[in-house]
Amino acid sequence: MSNQAGVPDIRLVAGEPDFDTPAVIAEAEVRAIREGHTRYTLNAGTLSLRTAICRKLEEENGICCTPDEVVVSNGAKQCVIQAVLALCSPGDEVIVPAPYLGSYPEMAKLADSRPVILPTLCSENFLLDPKLLESKITEKSRLLILCTPSNPTGSVYPKPLLERIAEIVTKHPRLLVLSDEIYEHIIYAPATHTSFASLPGMWERTLTVNGFSKAFVMTGWRLGYIAGPKHFVGACNKIQTHFSSGASSIAQKAGVAALGLGYAGVKVSEPQGAFYLFINLSSYYGIEAKGFGKIENSESLCRYFLDKAQVALVPGDAFGDDSCIRISYAASLTTLQAAFERIKKALISLRPAVPV
Numbered sequence: 001m002s003n004q005a006g007v008p009d010i011r012l013v014a015g016e017p018d019f020d021t022p023a024v025i026a027e028a029e030v031r032a033i034r035e036g037h038t039r040y041t042l043n044a045g046t047l048s049l050r051t052a053i054c055r056k057l058e059e060e061n062g063i064c065c066t067p068d069e070v071v072v073s074n075g076a077k078q079c080v081i082q083a084v085l086a087l088c089s090p091g092d093e094v095i096v097p098a099p100y101l102g103s104y105p106e107m108a109k110l111a112d113s114r115p116v117i118l119p120t121l122c123s124e125n126f127l128l129d130p131k132l133l134e135s136k137i138t139e140k141s142r143l144l145i146l147c148t149p150s151n152p153t154g155s156v157y158p159k160p161l162l163e164r165i166a167e168i169v170t171k172h173p174r175l176l177v178l179s180d181e182i183y184e185h186i187i188y189a190p191a192t193h194t195s196f197a198s199l200p201g202m203w204e205r206t207l208t209v210n211g212f213s214k215a216f217v218m219t220g221w222r223l224g225y226i227a228g229p230k231h232f233v234g235a236c237n238k239i240q241t242h243f244s245s246g247a248s249s250i251a252q253k254a255g256v257a258a259l260g261l262g263y264a265g266v267k268v269s270e271p272q273g274a275f276y277l278f279i280n281l282s283s284y285y286g287i288e289a290k291g292f293g294k295i296e297n298s299e300s301l302c303r304y305f306l307d308k309a310q311v312a313l314v315p316g317d318a319f320g321d322d323s324c325i326r327i328s329y330a331a332s333l334t335t336l337q338a339a340f341e342r343i344k345k346a347l348i349s350l351r352p353a354v355p356v
Contacts, residue, residue, distance in 0.1 A: 015151065016219040024348065025216060028257035032250040041246045044237050045072025045225070049252045052259040053225050062198035063208065069230050071237045072247050076182045076211035076224030079236070081107045082243065083178055083207050083226060084143065086235035088113040092142035097128040099152050104145050113142065126153040130164045137168070141175050146196060149183040156191040166199045177206045182224070185215035189270070197228070204229055216258040223251045275330040278316065282323035289350055298322045308349065309342035
């Protein structure tokens, strides 16, 4: 796109990553089509995907739930509007910290509820002031919407602040929280993500919304989910029954593959200095590699990478830990990208990243 002067515009507006969905996820969808997984699923989502979501929430977020406490929808935004419609009645108040995703106040209006906008300050990193929140809660307050990491500010709510907000919520039994966590994996150290529902006493008061668009580069796939107490999530599911029915069957197969990327057996300690990664790949030990032999230890795994991927790495047993291998990233970005692409393909050949 060009302006009137004919100079091409540089567009920094899209809320989506500028690269493709990971191949493992795309291949899972293609396989689902070829295997005939193209019919309606359960309205709430396939049991395999909801089970994978429960595992993800427990291991990554500290939230324990069961598949009947999860509903899969056509994107996280559908989860949010269904929750607002399920929870709010005419005349209720929906509390929204500003700046906010433009849809939040409009969703409240669709439920015939009133959005209550609470301003935040740039000097406070656009984080909600608990004192302001407490002063604005009334008997009509029904839902507080939190988005962390935030769109549009990029702010991340630290755990102590969320705990203070939880204390306030506890004082108001009718007030519930919708925690939009779609950006949870796009976060920069030293910030860390805390799920509101993981705080003491907050599972019963919280609906957690997440999805696949941002972290897995699946914006066009339209796949999200909501987790919370069964009676609340069940109400969302009833609305979905008459609204859109279940999410795409093949997208759900891809969703299982996406969540499986987090359980592919690779454990990494984030380096804080030097230029090395010391990666635990011991879950691949014991596997018989076609045309190579059995992967028994770090030394044989490094030989496998050299033979099959033409990438030279150092076995961890040379440093006293046979569960790991060492990667030096003192190389150009182009070289590193090529190396990791080869390593990824070698690991996928060794064992598919996830059963779908």
